[in-house]
Amino acid sequence: MEKNYKKILVTSALTYANGYTHLGHIAGSLLPADIYVRFQRLLGRDVLYICGSDEHGTAIEMSAIKENITPKEIIDKYHKSNKKAYYDLGMSFDIYSRTSTDVHRATSQDFFMNLYNKDLLYTKTEKQLYSEKEKRFLADRFVIGTCPVCGFEEATGDECENCGSSLTPLELKNPRSKITGDTPVVKESNHFYFPLSKYQQSLETWQGTKNNWKPNVINYCAGWFKKGLQDRAITRDLDWGVPVPVEGYDEKVLYVWFDAPIGYISATKELFIERNNPDGWKDYWYNGETKLVHFLGKDNIIFHAIFFPAMLMAHGDFVLADNVPANEFMNLEGSKLSKRRGNIIYVKDAVEKINPDTIRYTIASNMPENRDTDFYWSDLQAKNNNELGAILGNFINRTFVFANKYFDGTIPPQNELQDIDTNIKLRLNSGLEKIEADYENYKFKDAVTDSMNIVRDANKYFNDTEPWKAVKENKERCETIINICLQLVHSFAVIFHPVLPFSTEKILHMLNKGKEDLSWDKAGDFVLKPGHRLNQPEILFNKIEDSEIEKLS
RNA sequence: GCCGGAGUAGCUCAGCUGGUUAGAGCGUCGGAAUCAUAAUCCGUAGGUCGGGGGUUCAAGUCCCUCCUCCGGUACCA
Numbered sequence: 001m002e003k004n005y006k007k008i009l010v011t012s013a014l015t016y017a018n019g020y021t022h023l024g025h026i027a028g029s030l031l032p033a034d035i036y037v038r039f040q041r042l043l044g045r046d047v048l049y050i051c052g053s054d055e056h057g058t059a060i061e062m063s064a065i066k067e068n069i070t071p072k073e074i075i076d077k078y079h080k081s082n083k084k085a086y087y088d089l090g091m092s093f094d095i096y097s098r099t100s101t102d103v104h105r106a107t108s109q110d111f112f113m114n115l116y117n118k119d120l121l122y123t124k125t126e127k128q129l130y131s132e133k134e135k136r137f138l139a140d141r142f143v144i145g146t147c148p149v150c151g152f153e154e155a156t157g158d159e160c161e162n163c164g165s166s167l168t169p170l171e172l173k174n175p176r177s178k179i180t181g182d183t184p185v186v187k188e189s190n191h192f193y194f195p196l197s198k199y200q201q202s203l204e205t206w207q208g209t210k211n212n213w214k215p216n217v218i219n220y221c222a223g224w225f226k227k228g229l230q231d232r233a234i235t236r237d238l239d240w241g242v243p244v245p246v247e248g249y250d251e252k253v254l255y256v257w258f259d260a261p262i263g264y265i266s267a268t269k270e271l272f273i274e275r276n277n278p279d280g281w282k283d284y285w286y287n288g289e290t291k292l293v294h295f296l297g298k299d300n301i302i303f304h305a306i307f308f309p310a311m312l313m314a315h316g317d318f319v320l321a322d323n324v325p326a327n328e329f330m331n332l333e334g335s336k337l338s339k340r341r342g343n344i345i346y347v348k349d350a351v352e353k354i355n356p357d358t359i360r361y362t363i364a365s366n367m368p369e370n371r372d373t374d375f376y377w378s379d380l381q382a383k384n385n386n387e388l389g390a391i392l393g394n395f396i397n398r399t400f401v402f403a404n405k406y407f408d409g410t411i412p413p414q415n416e417l418q419d420i421d422t423n424i425k426l427r428l429n430s431g432l433e434k435i436e437a438d439y440e441n442y443k444f445k446d447a448v449t450d451s452m453n454i455v456r457d458a459n460k461y462f463n464d465t466e467p468w469k470a471v472k473e474n475k476e477r478c479e480t481i482i483n484i485c486l487q488l489v490h491s492f493a494v495i496f497h498p499v500l501p502f503s504t505e506k507i508l509h510m511l512n513k514g515k516e517d518l519s520w521d522k523a524g525d526f527v528l529k530p531g532h533r534l535n536q537p538e539i540l541f542n543k544i545e546d547s548e549i550e551k552l553s
Numbered sequence: 554g555c556c557g558g559a560g561u562a563g564c565u566c567a568g569c570u571g572g573u574u575a576g577a578g579c580g581u582c583g584g585a586a587u588c589a590u591a592a593u594c595c596g597u598a599g600g601u602c603g604g605g606g607g608u609u610c611a612a613g614u615c616c617c618u619c620c621u622c623c624g625g626u627a628c629c630a
Contacts, residue, residue, distance in 0.1 A: 013630095014630095016629090016630055018629095018630085054630075057629075057630065058628070058629065058630090059629050059630065060630095062629090128628090137628095138628095139628050139629080140628045140629090141628070141629060142628090142629095157628080158626090158627095158628070158629085159626080165554075166554085166555085166626065166627095168628095169628085196627090215558090216557075216558060219556095219557055219558075220556080220557050220558080220624090220625080221557095222556095222557085223555095223556040223557050223625090224556080224557095224625095224626095224627090226556080227555085227556070227626090229627090230627065232627065232628095233627095233628075236628070255628080256629090256630070257630075260630080297624090298557090298558080298623090298624055298625085299624060299625075299630075300630080301557090301624090301625085302625075302627080303630085307627095328558075328559085328623080328624080329623070329624075331623090365565095365566095365578090366565065366566070370558090370559085370566090370567085371558070371559050371560085371566090371623085372558090372559070372622085372623055372624090373565075373566075374565070376564090376565075378564090379564090379565065379579085382565095382578095382579060382580090383578095383579090385590095385592095386578090386579070386592095387578085387579090389590065389592075390590080390592050390593075391592090391593080393590070393592085394589060394590070394592045394593070395589090395592095395593085397589055397590065397592085398588055398589035398592080398593085399588095399589090400589095401588065401589060402588065402589090405588090445566080445567080446567080449567090449577070449578075452578090453577095456593090456594085459592095459593050459594065460593085460594055460595090462588080462589090462593075462594090463585090463586070463588095463593060463594050463595095464594080466586085466588085467588065468586095468587075468588040468589095469588095471588085539590060540590095541590085542590080543590065543592095
């Protein structure tokens with residue numbers, strides 16, 4: 001790392017608990033974050049991985065009304081399901097929390113009051129549409145009416161789908177509620193505003209110091225700066241959310257995008273409460289030597305690179321993000337992933353049918369780091385069969401077969417080394433250096449490619465040294481070869497651990513080694529001792545047949 | 554409409570501040586090997602870098618314009 005960070009705090013964008021999470025979420029923010037933290041842990045760094053469900057906002061309240069159930073029922077359902085799916089996919093959160101907890105409510109209200117007490121917030125009264133029938137103010141996109149520009153009759157209060165005009169609800173002709181269809185009335189409402197415009201200069205200065213941010217993030221923000229940041233209302237007329245902790249405003253709640261990012265902080269608090277160290281979270285959030293990294297999809301850039309940092313600046317106590325490595329989107333079979341039913345892959349379904357490591361590997365090797373990418377089931381099949389099975393799995397298997405068949409299931413000694421032996425170790429070490437740089441620079445696709453390329457060379461080493469001949473002609477030579485191949489197997493357990501956590505644990509077990517050998521330091525050295533007894537090998541990646549893929553596509 | 558991103562081999566994707574014959578994996582075709590989940594390794598072929606114009610000794614890379622796709626557009630998150 002370019003700076004002497006003592007601690008690393010990693011977040012994945014909170015999952016909105018209004019539906020099942022799909023593979024796009026994994027590709028955008030969950031998987032890169034998990035790979036990153038697993039790598040940092042291998043290096044022995046002090047890292048926390050924070051995520052959770054975002055459970056407030058208009059959309060959840062509206063879903064509850066439509067389905068005639070409570071918001072709580074909705075969030076419970078999706079929080080539980082999504083959390084399980086994430087863990088099934090190997091996400092190694094230190095905590096997966098949610099924003100409906102008491103800790104979060106208190107933390108958000110404290111945050112709000114901190115700004116309120118410093119007189120940073122102001123109130124403003126605006127005219128809004130109010131439904132007498134529903135007894136509620138209507139959010140912009142829950143008002144439907146006729147577009148004043150093109151006459152389209154199904155325009156929503158924020159924009160016209162037909163002509164693309166940006167609208168406000170008051171401009172619509174014949175406005176009506178999207179839920180009940182009744183005609184709303186104009187009513188005034190008073191809200192708190194966050195003075196985002198005042199922080200533009202500080203934000204630009206701050207981002208100016210970031211020379212390793214991805215261009216898409218920098219340019220996107222530059223666009224907003226150029227336009228000029230405007231203050232934002234941070235309270236809403238809803239029933240569902242964190243109540244505004246100010247007298248006279250207790251019927252209102254905090255804007256979901258105000259409280260959601262605070263969720264990263266409250267989840268960290270909750271984690272340390274569980275650890276019986278209630279102040280422990282401060283060591284991370286109040287510490288200028290913490291490296292804070294937000295992983296997210298491109299739809300979230302403004303909130304993590306502009307709005308939340310401004311909130312933190314206003315508050316003053318917290319560390320700001322070191323990086324916001326935003327990914328683009330992953331689509332399915334060439335068309336948008338989340339658009340309509342039948343064209344979506346839920347994580348909960350995928351993990352039931354497919355080896356989670358295969359899912360992780362496929363997504364990681366085609367991660368939308370620079371642009372939108374496509375997920376194909378046929379691609380997953382090819383990656384599983386041709387790379388995971390044929391290259392990695394096969395190398396491990398052919399090595400173990402030799403150890404079992406000719407060396408009684410133990411690690412043979414390493415005798416006199418030849419050039420080809422020292423070369424493969426040099427190759428391993430240069431590969432490790434490259435992969436380490438890949439991970440530190442958020443280049444996960446490169447990391448996967450570079451990792452698998454070492455295994456390709458390991459297979460070449462196996463071919464070139466021909467242990468099946470050596471075992472007959474020169475047993476000592478064969479001992480050395482298989483010793484080295486087993487050392488490489490151990491190295492691969494470490495190297496692939498960020499991407500393939502389940503399989504690498506199996507490899508470690510096959511080697512009869514413990515977690516203490518799962519460290520990046522030990523990946524470059526040949527640490528296995530001759531005579532050490534191995535466990536029985538197992539097939540790590542079963543071949544996926546065409547018929548299975550046809551069922552999934 | 555406006556802001557940002559993208560369009561590169563049959564397919565999926567790399568190509569930082571412009572610099573010799575544009576790269577990788579898969580797929581294709583040929584070869585070597587036979588220890589291994591018939592799994593490996595080597596080699597071959599494949600592209601007027603979305604269209605057009607410009608700057609430059611030199612452009613996939615910079616500028617202009619057009620087409621197509623994606624995200625945002627401040628009350629969806």
